[in-house]
Amino acid sequence: MDDEALVRAAKKGRMDAFEELVARHRDKVYARAYSMMRNEDEAVDLSQEAWVKGWQRLKQFQGEASFVTWITRIVINLCLDQLRKQKRVRAESIEQLDEELGGVERQMPIVNPNPTEKLERVELRQRIDRALGQLSYEHRTVLVLHEFEELEYKEIAKRMECSIGTVMSRLFYARRKMAALLAGLKREELR
């Protein structure tokens, strides 16, 4: 049975169909929560909350996007709410101030491209994940939503409740920082 059929059955109140949807996509939903929260427990809780909300709002799902995209958007919104609640914004960090003052190119030197060349795929993924963990919540979120969720600037701005200009600036900064972190990781290893 494909997702569409399971969604139709779940809409009629069949919990077993919904359980199957959870089983199929729970890793994807959890992974998105984890990439944003960087905390296993929170990611588990928020992903489960997303499934509960998904069940409650199932009638609103009209199939414009795939079911997995729809449920992923729910978990993204929950994570953003949670991050706002936790005030991880830390009252506009110094990093952000630099960024807004146009300090991006001065603070962050251009990194030699391909610091990750010749890396095995698994290792590259681990390094990217570790580097993501070192970004601030705003920069990581913008990067995750753009690179992994493939959301447009406009959509990211809406979800993060900021301007498109801020999204562009955060994305640029995040990419530069990722490049520097990945290059740094490589140098570390070469020592």
Added chain:
Amino acid sequence: MNTENLLKLQAYLDDELMAEEARQVSAWLANDPEAQTVCRHLRDTKAWFAGNELPVKVPESREFYWSKIEREIARLEVASDRQPSPVARWWMRLAVPLAGVAVLVFLLLFAVKPFSRSGALAGYFHEIDTPLEEANAISFHSQAAGMTVVWIDSGSN
């Protein structure tokens, strides 16, 4: 290169520019080696991410993970069953002022009226006749007319 141009280059690579703007950036790129370098770096950075998200799995068994979801759904459904329906809530909103009015009407009909009809204080409400021997004063109070008249006889008769 200033921030505005860096961000424009990035938007160009992310396919976020309008057609006309994209053409302008493309022309600028063709003639600016610095822009080409920045563009290459940005493109490389973008390429690292493509398909390279670390696959993580839920650190709980399927059954345990689902059981918590199922429990929460059941709890919320029970809670929602206990809540009155929107129609019932509308009636309840109406019922509170109606009940207030009913209590008021009840008090007027059965508490105040019998009290006035009982006769015990009827005179007080309708007429007060208080002869004062020394002063020869008589007072009269009419509830209906809302007035009190006090007649004082100086006793000269």
